[in-house]
Amino acid sequence: MSNDVFVITEHLDGKFSDVSFEVAGKAKELAKALGGQAIAVVVGGGVDANVFASDSTIQVDDAALSQFNPEAYAKVIEALVKEKSPRVVLFGWTVTGMDVAAWLSAKLGVPCAAYAKDVRAEGGGVVVSCQAYGGKLTAEVAPEGETAIVACLAGSFPAEAGQGSTAATKIASPVDLSGLKMKFVEMLKPVAGDVDITAQTKLVSVGRGIGGKENIELAEELAAKLGAVVSASRPVVDAGWLPRTRQVGKSGLKVKPKLYLMLGISGAPEHLEGMKSAELIIAINTDKKAPIFNVAHYGATADLFEVAEAMLELL
Amino acid sequence: MNIVVAIKHIPSIADDLPVKGNNVDFDSVDFVLNEWDEHSIEQAVLIKEAVGGTVTVVGVDLIGELDNALHLALAKGADKVVKITADDPAADSHQQAKWLAEAIKGMGADMVFAGVQASNDIDGQIGPMIAAYLDMPYIGGTSAIEVSGSTATVSKEFPGGVGMKYAVTLPFVAGVQSAPKPPRYAPVSKVRQMAQTATVEKVAPSGEASSGLAFKKMAPPVVTGHAEMIEGSPKEVAAKIVELLKSRGLA
Numbered sequence: 209m210s211n212d213v214f215v216i217t218e219h220l221d222g223k224f225s226d227v228s229f230e231v232a233g234k235a236k237e238l239a240k241a242l243g244g245q246a247i248a249v250v251v252g253g254g255v256d257a258n259v260f261a262s263d264s265t266i267q268v269d270d271a272a273l274s275q276f277n278p279e280a281y282a283k284v285i286e287a288l289v290k291e292k293s294p295r296v297v298l299f300g301w302t303v304t305g306m307d308v309a310a311w312l313s314a315k316l317g318v319p320c321a322a323y324a325k326d327v328r329a330e331g332g333g334v335v336v337s338c339q340a341y342g343g344k345l346t347a348e349v350a351p352e353g354e355t356a357i358v359a360c361l362a363g364s365f366p367a368e369a370g371q372g373s374t375a376a377t378k379i380a381s382p383v384d385l386s387g388l389k390m391k392f393v394e395m396l397k398p399v400a401g402d403v404d405i406t407a408q409t410k411l412v413s414v415g416r417g418i419g420g421k422e423n424i425e426l427a428e429e430l431a432a433k434l435g436a437v438v439s440a441s442r443p444v445v446d447a448g449w450l451p452r453t454r455q456v457g458k459s460g461l462k463v464k465p466k467l468y469l470m471l472g473i474s475g476a477p478e479h480l481e482g483m484k485s486a487e488l489i490i491a492i493n494t495d496k497k498a499p500i501f502n503v504a505h506y507g508a509t510a511d512l513f514e515v516a517e518a519m520l521e522l523l
Numbered sequence: 524m525n526i527v528v529a530i531k532h533i534p535s536i537a538d539d540l541p542v543k544g545n546n547v548d549f550d551s552v553d554f555v556l557n558e559w560d561e562h563s564i565e566q567a568v569l570i571k572e573a574v575g576g577t578v579t580v581v582g583v584d585l586i587g588e589l590d591n592a593l594h595l596a597l598a599k600g601a602d603k604v605v606k607i608t609a610d611d612p613a614a615d616s617h618q619q620a621k622w623l624a625e626a627i628k629g630m631g632a633d634m635v636f637a638g639v640q641a642s643n644d645i646d647g648q649i650g651p652m653i654a655a656y657l658d659m660p661y662i663g664g665t666s667a668i669e670v671s672g673s674t675a676t677v678s679k680e681f682p683g684g685v686g687m688k689y690a691v692t693l694p695f696v697a698g699v700q701s702a703p704k705p706p707r708y709a710p711v712s713k714v715r716q717m718a719q720t721a722t723v724e725k726v727a728p729s730g731e732a733s734s735g736l737a738f739k740k741m742a743p744p745v746v747t748g749h750a751e752m753i754e755g756s757p758k759e760v761a762a763k764i765v766e767l768l769k770s771r772g773l774a
């Protein structure tokens with residue numbers, strides 16, 4: 209066993225995601241406290257890996273790994289963790305990290321703490337704050353044993369601390385990647401054509417509280433009066449009430465408008481990832497304990513329909 | 524095509540979540556089907572409708588109330604439902620995944636679906652764990668799965684509307700983010716009919732696994748900031764918001 213901290217980084221189209229740097233910064237802090245090294249792990253070639261502030265960086269360079277492949281990535285990471293026995297393995301709790309972290313935990317029989325908002329070294333190990341139950345409760349957990357997997361929510365730590373220029377050491381894949389059952393076929397880019405919500409200064413954003421497709425019109429009217437565009441949380445898009453291009457959040461788009469007026473959005477961590485740096489956030493929600501009120505600048509416990517209609521009369 | 528859908532019964536986050544000791548006070552909360560399980564059931568039924576086969580829905584009965592969710596699954600097109608009679612509301616994802624994997628082992632599944640995540644997955648999601656316990660590959664965040672012969676074409680979502688397509692040889696486990704269509708609606712009458720006529724197969728829990736997490740504390744988040752609340756009737760709230768926007772040149 210070592211006291212090293214692994215950071216499993218992630219990249220798409222030759223670019224590392226912000227969360228990779230955020231977690232790399234955290235890894236440095238943890239490694240220092242635990243008396244080990246922060247080791248950035250880059251799976252796949254085709255990306256400049258000399259960009260982290262880690263103590264060292266390992267880049268697994270194999271053609272089969274150039275695009276994210278859950279099966280291949282999982283096997284490679286499993287092999288590296290077995291070989292180096294790090295004390296902590298940090299992932300992003302992201303669309304790619306979520307495919308590997310819990311699998312690795314069950315495979316190796318080591319604990320995994322997900323939805324992590326914070327990790328600190330304590331008593332030779334770590335204590336993790338997990339944002340559970342859609343942000344309504346925080347669990348503080350201590351992983352037992354010699355290795356802990358921690359999957360961190362995007363936006364939990366500053367990215368700057370993880371940026372650097374440590375030269376990566378390229379290695380060949382530690383496992384045979386010839387018999388994979390999953391094969392990458394193609395990347396599908398979003399179809400352009402709709403408005404670009406990331407370019408708007410004002411957004412009226414609707415959540416499941418809007419209740420149905422027939423009510424989107426009300427949000428459209430309000431947006432028109434404000435010179436804004438309508439965006440949405442994921443369930444609204446999944447239900448087919450608005451196109452995918454309007455989705456804000458983890459699996460949607462990141463926005464930073466001057467005004468983000470929220471109607472019936474609870475404030476789940478996945479939504480917050482996409483909008484928490486908006487300049488003015490106003491939330492209307494009937495649930496006075498909705499997590500969004502911990503993030504919004506202004507809020508009202510009220511029915512969105514009544515408020516929106518009253519606003520229309522005044523504008 | 525033999526599709527197994529593993530579901531999770533979880534405390535509802537629509538209401539308050541009281542805490543007892545270092546965990547949720549499970550006696551004082553309502554349990555509901557994990558939101559993403561509705562999508563994985565839909566995805567399974569869509570495949571069955573396209574290529575034929577059976578859909579089996581299996582879940583751990585934590586508090587003796589899983590039948591409602593199972594009847595709903597039947598009303599939405601599942602063919603068979605199974606509950607693992609555990610009676611342990613605090614069972615973590617690892618333990619549930621282990622029980623589920625043991626129950627699924629003998630089912631000859633071509634594909635196993637789970638919801639991509641659940642809000643109480645503090646120790647990770649059951650999908651990838653079931654995959655590890657069954658020694659099958661896992662792919663999560665799926666937005667469409669189509670099957671032809673012994674290969675599935677799986678679309679996985681990435682941020683910003685990017686998608687990746689994979690060809691996956693059966694069997695495998697998928698964590699469903701969304702089905703290509705919104706989950707279908709099951710009329711109450713049909714659910715009620717299922718409740719009266721359907722059989723729920725019971726399986727005793729088998730196998731042991733644990734998260735290895737020691738819970739030190741559970742509490743509402745320490746709030747570093749809170750919205751300034753605008754009080755009054757909806758009309759007053761609207762007026763104050765409009766005033767605020769005007770004062771900032773936003774309306």
Ligand SMILES: Cc1cc2nc3c(=O)[nH]c(=O)nc-3n(C[C@H](O)[C@H](O)[C@H](O)COP(=O)(O)OP(=O)(O)OC[C@H]3O[C@@H](n4cnc5c(N)ncnc54)[C@H](O)[C@@H]3O)c2cc1C
Pocket residue numbers: 303414415416417418440441442443444455456457458459460461471472473474475476477478479482492493494495498510511512513639640664700
């Ligand atoms: C991998 C992954 C990626 C995800 N990516 C995203 C993403 O990109 N974007 C995203 O948004 N979500 C995403 N999610 C989903 C996320 O977890 C939440 O489910 C989602 O954000 C909840 O949307 P919501 O707030 O609209 O719905 P809910 O959580 O159901 O909240 C609805 C709210 O409306 C309120 N309400 C109801 N009626 C009224 C009324 N009449 N007036 C006022 N308020 C009312 C309720 O009190 C409630 O707070 C993702 C999930 C996963 C697993």
